[in-house]
Amino acid sequence: MAQKNKNKKPGKIGSxxxxxxxxxxxxxxxxxxxxxxxxxxxxxxxxxxxRQSEFERDSIVEPAKRGNILSDQGELLASNLPKYKIxxxxxxxxxxxxxxxxxxxxxxxxxxxxxxxxxAELPTIAAGLAEICPVRDSxxxxxxxxxxxxxxxxxxxxFPNYYKLNYLQHAALLKLPIFNMKSRNRSGLIEEQQNNRxxxxxxxxxxxxxxxxxxxxxxxxxxxxAYDTLLRGKPGxxxxxxxxxxxxxxxxxxxxxxxxxVSTINxxxxxxxxxxxxxxxxxxxxxxxxxxxxxxxxGDVKAIVNLAPDSAGNYYEERNFALAAxxxxxxxxxxxxxxxALDDGEIKMTDKVDTGCGIYNMYxxxxxxxxxxxGGCGVLxxxxxxxxxxxxxxxxxxxxHYHNNPERFIAGLKRVGIGQPLGLPFAGMANPRIIGPDDPxxxxxxxxxxxxxxxxxxxxxxxxTVTFYNAIANNGRMVRPRFVKALSRxxxxxxxxxxxxxREQICKPQTLKDIRGILYKVVNDPNYGTGRRARSKHFSISxxxxxxxxxxxxxxxxxxxxxxxxxxxxxxxxxxxYTCIVAIRTAAPGASGxxxxxxxxxxxxxxxxxxxxxxxxxxASDSTSVFVPVVKTGYTRAAEKALSALHVRYAxxxxxxxxxxxxxxxxxxxxxxTDTLHMPNLAGMGAxxxxxxxxxxxxxxxxxxxxTVAHQSIAAxxxxxxxxxxxxxxxx
Numbered sequence: 068m069a070q071k072n073k074n075k076k077p078g079k080i081g082s083x084x085x086x087x088x089x090x091x092x093x094x095x096x097x098x099x100x101x102x103x104x105x106x107x108x109x110x111x112x113x114x115x116x117x118r119q120s121e122f123e124r125d126s127i128v129e130p131a132k133r134g135n136i137l138s139d140q141g142e143l144l145a146s147n148l149p150k151y152k153i154x155x156x157x158x159x160x161x162x163x164x165x166x167x168x169x170x171x172x173x174x175x176x177x178x179x180x181x182x183x184x185x186x187a188e189l190p191t192i193a194a195g196l197a198e199i200c201p202v203r204d205s206x207x208x209x210x211x212x213x214x215x216x217x218x219x220x221x222x223x224x225x226f227p228n229y230y231k232l233n234y235l236q237h238a239a240l241l242k243l244p245i246f247n248m249k250s251r252n253r254s255g256l257i258e259e260q261q262n263n264r265x266x267x268x269x270x271x272x273x274x275x276x277x278x279x280x281x282x283x284x285x286x287x288x289x290x291x292x293a294y295d296t297l298l299r300g301k302p303g304x305x306x307x308x309x310x311x312x313x314x315x316x317x318x319x320x321x322x323x324x325x326x327x328x329v330s331t332i333n334x335x336x337x338x339x340x341x342x343x344x345x346x347x348x349x350x351x352x353x354x355x356x357x358x359x360x361x362x363x364x365x366g367d368v369k370a371i372v373n374l375a376p377d378s379a380g381n382y383y384e385e386r387n388f389a390l391a392a393x394x395x396x397x398x399x400x401x402x403x404x405x406x407x408a409l410d411d412g413e414i415k416m417t418d419k420v421d422t423g424c425g426i427y428n429m430y431x432x433x434x435x436x437x438x439x440x441x442g443g444c445g446v447l448x449x450x451x452x453x454x455x456x457x458x459x460x461x462x463x464x465x466x467x468h469y470h471n472n473p474e475r476f477i478a479g480l481k482r483v484g485i486g487q488p489l490g491l492p493f494a495g496m497a498n499p500r501i502i503g504p505d506d507p508x509x510x511x512x513x514x515x516x517x518x519x520x521x522x523x524x525x526x527x528x529x530x531x532t533v534t535f536y537n538a539i540a541n542n543g544r545m546v547r548p549r550f551v552k553a554l555s556r557x558x559x560x561x562x563x564x565x566x567x568x569x570r571e572q573i574c575k576p577q578t579l580k581d582i583r584g585i586l587y588k589v590v591n592d593p594n595y596g597t598g599r600r601a602r603s604k605h606f607s608i609s610x611x612x613x614x615x616x617x618x619x620x621x622x623x624x625x626x627x628x629x630x631x632x633x634x635x636x637x638x639x640x641x642x643x644x645y646t647c648i649v650a651i652r653t654a655a656p657g658a659s660g661x662x663x664x665x666x667x668x669x670x671x672x673x674x675x676x677x678x679x680x681x682x683x684x685x686x687a688s689d690s691t692s693v694f695v696p697v698v699k700t701g702y703t704r705a706a707e708k709a710l711s712a713l714h715v716r717y718a719x720x721x722x723x724x725x726x727x728x729x730x731x732x733x734x735x736x737x738x739x740x741t742d743t744l745h746m747p748n749l750a751g752m753g754a755x756x757x758x759x760x761x762x763x764x765x766x767x768x769x770x771x772x773x774x775t776v777a778h779q780s781i782a783a784x785x786x787x788x789x790x791x792x793x794x795x796x797x798x799x
Contacts, residue, residue, distance in 0.1 A: 131300030397615030610636015612660030
């Protein structure tokens with residue numbers, strides 16, 4: 068038996084078991100492979116949806132930072148600044164287990180200690196809150212907190228619902244007793260940070276810049292709404308994990324911050340226009356005023372003002388009348404009427420028209436000239452029918468040639484561009500309305516054409532009127548008004564918006580020459596020009612006055628009457644740089660486009676041109692001296708571009724950010740520290756470069772004053788964290 072076992076071949080049974088094991092493992096692998104393929108193909112959609120739902124449930128939206136709106140010189144016109152709503156938890160740090168007697172006793176002891184701590188510090192806290200929020204005095208804050216303490220509120224609003232703290236107020240709050248605890252769980256402080264849209268220049272161009280719906284971060288008007296998709300950016304996603312008793316953010320999809328808009332608004336010109344217009348409105352006790360200043364060649368809107376009085380008589384930006392208000396243009400429309408007739412060859416400059424004694428029977432209705440009480444104008448040629456703004460003269464010329472074919476006249480108005488929709492992206496933008504015989508909503512009669520030719524029965528927003536006159540100034544080339552000229556990000560231009568041409572020529576060259584000659588005489592004829600009050604002794608101005616009656620309810624016969632007085636023109640006449648319209652609605656006696664709107668136009672024109680400075684250093688009286696300007700610390704490429712334009716010597720630098728030094732011969736650049744983990748030294752920087760340097764580090768800014776940075780709230784070299792707010796004090 069032993070011999071038998073000894074002769075048996077070893078490994079036979081073990082080999083069989085090993086084969087079974089291999090087959091089993093192979094089957095498991097095939098099963099795994101099958102499940103993998105099934106998951107990747109058949110069940111793929113199910114697992115993707117499950118993962119997405121888990122991701123969305125666990126994720127938090129990481130908002131993108133809304134872009135700034137900048138002036139044409141880079142100043143901040145609108146930017147996000149943090150605001151805080153403050154709540155308090157009177158039961159912060161309470162014991163979690165209060166079910167048994169021991170837990171209840173522990174809770175009672177906690178409550179006694181917590182209440183006594185708050186009561187002990189309450190006088191100091193109330194006094195501090197009174198300084199932070201003066202809408203309540205110290206006693207008011209004391210009683211308000213005491214009320215919340217007695218009720219042991221968990222989410223108690225320390226301030227009125229409308230009240231939000233700015234950065235400096237928030238910093239002061241964190242220095243008060245209890246609120247200065249490092250642990251928010253123990254202090255009870257609850258804060259909700261909101262990005263508040265601020266306008267550092269106050270009400271300047273407020274309606275054009277637009278408004279936001281507060282905490283909703285939703286645009287409601289102006290540039291904010293028109294360019295919302297560009298400003299808003301794209302939010303990201305993050306999730307929070309608890310690691311070693313600390314919450315850690317994990318960014319899944321990084322947010323893409325919004326673009327900065329580089330607008331065409333010039334802060335200095337905007338201030339000039341607003342100040343000049345507001346002074347005249349107060350003098351006339353006017354109900355509305357509009358001013359638009361446009362750069363002739365580019366169509367850039369350098370200033371836009373919309374003012375109306377509040378109940379106390381203070382003028383503020385109520386709504387964007389310049390873009391949204393349809394107005395009867397009055398006599399400024401006569402320019403377009405005469406242009407059409409000249410361009411069609413229906414009239415010649417030498418044609419004469421008899422205006423009689425200033426009163427003329429036009430199809431049963433009396434038309435009057437402004438000087439009818441002084442005997443009228445008599446016989447006038449085409450030029451002086453416009454120069455003297457004769458209603459009878461212009462309407463008779465148009466009626467005589469277009470009475471039987473008014474459609475041709477209306478087509479001509481559209482051809483020269485006065486009735487051209489401008490296609491601007493602003494909500495509420497109004498298009499010109501020029502009626503005709505086929506208009507289903509208007510009764511057309513024999514008087515319709517004559518009155519239309521002098522500006523009645525048509526409705527034109529001021530932006531369309533100034534665009535038409537700008538085309539006259541721009542050698543017949545009509546360009547679309549431009550409010551935004553570029554997009555930028557991190558201080559670099561990403562995309563530029565070129566000037567858009569609506570019409571290469573609004574009329575024939577000879578017609579344009581004749582019209583410009585007429586508009587020159589409107590201002591510069593010392594005896595008959597209705598716009599002579601707009602005349603400047605420093606340079607020549609061309610333009611046209613307008614005066615229209617406006618019924619403020621009840622119709623022209625029974626309602627309260629006001630006048631819409633206006634002046635639209637350009638300067639200097641020989642080589643126009645700017646086109647401007649001033650329109651004022653007032654009930655003041657002696658309504659006059661030249662005497663009221665024209666004087667405002669003149670004041671604006673003189674102040675705007677006086678701000679321009681020559682960069683021709685050859686004109687310096689001391690030819691031996693070298694002009695070296697003061698150069699701010701900041702972005703190197705911008706400084707080099709400015710120095711090149713001024714022909715000032717400098718040593719080029721490869722560094723993007725530099726400090727500057729000037730000497731008698733030129734400017735030298737020294738590379739700045741670009742460490743993003745520590746606070747840079749911003750001393751001497753302009754606001755734009757300083758803000759960019761901070762925002763590129765993920766920091767927020769609060770700017771006070773103007774000029775260059777004199778003080779920063781976080782010292783240079785300090786370690787910084789994303790989201791911190793830095794207060795910059797600027798001084799000239």
